[in-house]
Amino acid sequence: MKFTEEHEWLLPEGDLIVVGITAHAATQLGDLVFIELPEAGTTVSKDEDIVVIESVKAASDIMAPLDGEIVEINEALIDNPTLVNEDPMGAAWFFKMKPANPSDIDELLDEDAYNALIA
């Protein structure tokens, strides 16, 4: 699993990458009440805002961690945003993407580097 400084996790799954937000981010945000996900088939660029999440406190944007195409989104989150608070690293994945350059993920943070970032 890899991480971004924006508190996303990325897990390779075949030639796709599953993306979600970290437990640390979910705790910081508080209870989520709304999620707007991009449509499957959308081409995205790294650092482009593609997801809107709102907690009880405020709205935030989630950026695309890599260049690529959104292949699948987690529809369950739309009806049940608090799933992100309950299981951020598992059932509450946000989307699956097909990276434009599969090797780009290697440049992201590993778990130790991410843990050091949030320590």
Added chain:
Amino acid sequence: MSGLNRTALYDLHLELGAKMVPFAGYEMPVQYPLGVLKEHLHCRAAAGLFDVSHMGQVILRAKSGDNVAAALALECLVPVDLLGLGENRQRYGFFTNETGGVLDDLMIANRRDHLFLVVNAACKDADIAHLKAGLSDRCDIVVLTDRALLALQGPLAEQALARLMPEAKAMRFMDVAILNWQGAELWLSRSGYTGEDGYEVSVPGAKAVDLARALLAMDEVAPIGLGARDSLRLEAGLCLYGSDIDETTSPVEAGLTWAIQKARRDGGARPGGFPGEARIFSDLADGVHRKRVGLKPEGRAPMRAGTQLFADQTSRDAIGMITSGGFGPTIEGPMSMGYVDLPQDVAGSVIYAELRGKRLPVKTVTLPFTPTRFKR
């Protein structure tokens, strides 16, 4: 968080695992480990304990010793019928300014030989200066800094508080009483700002932790932070000073005319005599151009303060703005309130909010979003 004040319950908040934030010059708990959603739902289902010690507590006593004089003096600053306020009763009111706007909203209790006021934390220094400037020739104004203020709110608040002081049970909505608990004098009012039945309890600072612990030891009582306090009051359709009412909003626009009793209106026993009476009377007589309304987004996206409102999908000029908004845990969806130009204030009108560049439909609705459950 240096330079911020702390309430008597500060250490207890930390012990309970609160997340502390700066609020109106104080370090206050925004949430506890339960989290805002569950705290909100707990308060609606059982009883929630809030630390509201940051609010200002003020005694207003006539120099003559006659409480009628204190009531008449304060009537010069608020458009509220205070002569008509019975002993051991409380009323909601607001300080108005010369242009008929609202300087702050407050609670006013008649405690037989004086008035007891509770004002907002963010406004309290200005309110006290305003009281002194207007009334110090006739009244002594004593600001109480050694008392904490707790609110116990929810359908089980009566049951919980009556376990400590059975006399609390007999109080009705907006009654006030002085009760003794473990040698300390507690000042109770049966009121609050959540839409639920409940109490606010002024307690000597040195006894505040004991009282909070005694309540928190009960199964039905959980500590509730400012986050849930905000969603509870918004569901109940109650104004947050500084967001939904301020120096530019008249009480008539804000839908608070119920708090201006007949005696203070044109044709009443003591009409006017408060700042801004000309505007407030003309608003009452001639109507206003905009009104505060409840707003129910038709989709799922919360619409927060500052969101602009439009009559349709394409028009250029806004017809209003959201002043409070978020997610209502009890109604399980987004909710907002704001001001809209007439005639779009009519309940059921569909207007549009501009959110992240998109116009999304919002219905104007009658407040509150959740029925209030005061014990009248």
